[in-house]
Amino acid sequence: MHVLHTPDDFYTLKKACLQNQTLALVPTMGALHDGHLALIRHAKTLCGFVVVSIFVNPLQFGENEDFAHYPRPLADDLAACNNLGVDAVFTPSTETLYPNKELPITRVCPPDHLTNRLCGLDRPGHFDGMATVVLKLLQIFQPSYAIFGEKDAQQLAIIRHMVHDFNLTVAIVGHPVVRDPSGLALSSRNQYLKTSEAKHLALLLYKTLLASQMAYQENLRNNNTDPPAAAPLLKTAYNTVYNQVMAEISQNTIEPGFAAGDCSKQVVLHYLEAVDAETCLPVEALRENTRLVMAATVFGVRLIDTLALS
Ligand code: PAF
Numbered sequence: 001m002h003v004l005h006t007p008d009d010f011y012t013l014k015k016a017c018l019q020n021q022t023l024a025l026v027p028t029m030g031a032l033h034d035g036h037l038a039l040i041r042h043a044k045t046l047c048g049f050v051v052v053s054i055f056v057n058p059l060q061f062g063e064n065e066d067f068a069h070y071p072r073p074l075a076d077d078l079a080a081c082n083n084l085g086v087d088a089v090f091t092p093s094t095e096t097l098y099p100n101k102e103l104p105i106t107r108v109c110p111p112d113h114l115t116n117r118l119c120g121l122d123r124p125g126h127f128d129g130m131a132t133v134v135l136k137l138l139q140i141f142q143p144s145y146a147i148f149g150e151k152d153a154q155q156l157a158i159i160r161h162m163v164h165d166f167n168l169t170v171a172i173v174g175h176p177v178v179r180d181p182s183g184l185a186l187s188s189r190n191q192y193l194k195t196s197e198a199k200h201l202a203l204l205l206y207k208t209l210l211a212s213q214m215a216y217q218e219n220l221r222n223n224n225t226d227p228p229a230a231a232p233l234l235k236t237a238y239n240t241v242y243n244q245v246m247a248e249i250s251q252n253t254i255e256p257g258f259a260a261g262d263c264s265k266q267v268v269l270h271y272l273e274a275v276d277a278e279t280c281l282p283v284e285a286l287r288e289n290t291r292l293v294m295a296a297t298v299f300g301v302r303l304i305d306t307l308a309l310s
């Protein structure tokens with residue numbers, strides 16, 4: 001496996017041995033978990049040469065976010081990539097991708113209608129920074145395919161839009177959410193969920209999405225001709241699941257002195273919405289091709305999850 005630190009490292013490799021190969025790129029910020037590994041496995045089915053980029057991109061973190069503390073287990077990540085037969089890992093330094101500290105760089109500015117909602121409301125500038133680094137990576141590697149997790153549904157929609165607007169020829173591939181056995185969507189930030197209460201409370205997201213899907217399916221079974229309005233159905237599902245989860249935690253308190261009441265202070269729901277599966281734009285009613293998206297901060301950890309209605 002080649003470990004590349006600069007774009008020039010890649011250009012040299014390309015000249016030497018990559019003339020007629022198609023390339024798939026899996027952009028990551030490292031701290032690889034089974035979700036990333038699923039993206040890599042998928043990339044390997046698409047192309048003869050797979051590059052994984054590992055770069056914690058400062059441009060997409062806000063001032064009060066976890067850039068400094070974001071996990072960076074590079075040795076483990078390299079070993080995981082090697083085990084999966086990744087051809088090259090790109091691990092640039094910040095100075096390599098953003099050499100001039102004194103002068104501002106050209107940034108990609110995705111349109112407001114995509115960024116000024118959902119996660120963009122709480123993370124101003126996040127999607128500009130994300131799109132900027134993704135464009136740089138696509139320019140460096142010129143891949144035939146780039147693979148992203150569907151968990152970041154808004155991110156994926158913004159990348160698709162950018163690729164279309166800039167006439168890039170790369171095919172953007174979305175990969176379904178990978179979950180742990182409890183149903184929690186895998187995320188590098190899950191390691192911040194330290195206690196059993198935090199882990200249990202984090203399931204609020206997936207359980208709410210499942211309950212919403214069940215209510216939607218129930219409506220279909222009842223042969224209602226009108227698709228159900230999204231907002232009330234989602235609100236009811238959230239309230240029901242929230243009460244259930246709080247009750248479960250209070251019955252199973254593991255840490256002495258910890259009550260479900262304390263847990264209620266540990267949940268901030270940022271959004272629970274129905275969106276178009278491709279564009280991530282809001283929809284009023286639930287139909288096929290609708291995706292539910294949700295973000296909540298649980299015990300100080302911002303989590304997102306999503307489910308495509310079926
Ligand atoms: O999803 C991520 O890990 C990041 O946003 C990405 C796409 C690698 C860009 O830094």
